[in-house]
Amino acid sequence: MVATLRAQWILIALGVTTLSLAALALWLQNEFHDHLEELAVAELHHQLDEVTAVVTELSGGDASGGLPQRVSEQLGDLRWQKPYSGWYWQIERRSEPRGVWTSRSLWDQRLPEAVEGEEVPLGRVHRISSVVGPDGQKLLVLARTLVTEEGSRWRVQVARDQAQLEWLEADFRHELAWALTGVAALLLAGGLLQSYLGIRPLQQVRRALEAVRSGQTEQVTGRYPEEIAEVVAALNHVLATLRQQNEAARTQLGALAHALKTPLAAIVQITREGAGQPWAMRIEAQAELAHQHVRHYLALARAEASRAALGKRANLAEVLAKTLAAFETIFAERALRWERCWPAICWVVGDARDLIELLGNLLENAARHATSAVAVEVTPETCAGEAGWRLRIDDDGPGFAATASGAVPADEANRDASSPELLPRAGLGMTVSRTIVSALGGTIVWTHSERLGGCCVSVWLPERFQTRSPQ
């Protein structure tokens, strides 16, 4: 399996080009070979006719010693006279008295039997290739058998060395190889260009999606070819739908909280009227239990919803400012000293509401346990090569017993959801915080506060969404 589309395209183009050109080369070679052979045969056929004309002369007993010379001149080519030139003729009387007349080029040789063991049918020209001739030559032979008027049987053969044809074929192959190599290079260059042009819109989409993922844009932007534009439109539709679903889910969570908690509150109030009655105590206990379950799972559901904050970023400074303002109001009676230290702009990933939920849980824990002061500090920090921000919340409370972030059992999800052991406790805020931080690709850890002596929670959040979470 080839990993990249470009590699797949190039390999396919390479394969198709190679196969196509190989088939083309084979076909062209065969065609050229056949064409050459047909030309050679046509020429030999003519020469066979010329030589056959002599048979009448020989049959009439008018043969003379100058026959080879005369035939060769008649054929109009000196190669019939040059020994072993590759061009040969042979006339053979196959009835008594037997006799053989050959071209001078055959010298003291004879052409082999064109068709061994049987006669060439009368009146037909028989063609045989690769017959071994003088000097080991491979010959193309045309043979004819005829019977003259006086009844004598004759065999006439002309032959030519195939080496010349083979040389022409080799030369053609050589030329063809260069030509096809050029064509292959052009086709491959075209394929590479096509793959580049074809991949470019996909790379553009990838960059646009990266911008969405990292929070720079909310939708895939840019101009694309029609086919890709349809995919981009579908992607944007999916992104918009996801956001709408997320918003609807958040709204419904709020509505669910209201719908469940208000009657629960009424039930609790009613049972308090009957305080001291066994039934009232039991109902109140169950109502409290139900409320705590609702609170627990709604909080977790909201935290899990933060995973859908694709492409969203928020200025942590603004979120902190408004969250702390709310804390100063809600915890006004505690008269806590809130120490602030953060830059005016510190963008981090995530929906502002998720960040408020995270900060709310962390600050609430600090405010509840602090004796007199809570310090909030944000500093830039690069973690595993990713730019981000380190948020530290210190308090001067009694401190946090566990110094690791794994205070909540990992197998919590597998436990009985109605178990009282799972009821909200101090760990709910931690679980919610850890869930949100994990969804945003950050890290969180609780330690002893060196600054104020109580607990310190340290959160690192990336500036942009990462492809991997830091360890």
Add this chain to the structure above:
Amino acid sequence: MRLLLVEDDPELRAQLAAELRQAGFAADVAASARAATAWVREGVHDLIILDLGLPDGDGVALLKAWRAEGVSIPVLILTARDAWFEKVSGIEAGADDYVTKPYHPQELLARVRALFRRAVGTSNGVVTVEGLVIDLMAQQVRRNGQPVPLTAKEWSLLEALVTRPGRVVTKDFLRARLYHDGEDPDSNTVEVFMARLRRKLPELHLTTERGLGYRLLLPRGRGS
């Protein structure tokens, strides 16, 4: 102290109103945003307890509208919405405190009293004027350690003035505050009660703003 309770759930509204009255607060109730706004425009309350999920509107939007109109009455949001972004949103809209349901009555009363104290500008709800100690939480006035007996209407009048120091409090406002349950007061009732208050508490710097109403001047650092 007179409170306005805005809650659409009838059971909870009745329970809560009873608890508030039992704790010594005068409580009016509203079941909808429209009814609440009508009460708020009368401006007779010292504090509003506001539910967010009202049948005819969102509580946060309602609160923003009140603040935009210049309503400065302290508001405590009492709601089932317990997400932190909802709490922050509520405080940003102008709420002074935020309590989530189900609530514990004692905690809610404590938060109401604390908010009232903050609204008055004292840390413990006690105002001192020349040896006169006005305890807004205990609804009691002492002079040199001895209680000064006041009727409920006299106390209501005094509370309205003490919680609005330096500001003109109109006769109409005081009349509406004194009579809010269908009672039909005489036209000079406020003047009669004001005269009684001046007689019983001569230490107060209470001035009459002709044609407008009354103004109570408190010395700086009157809270303790």
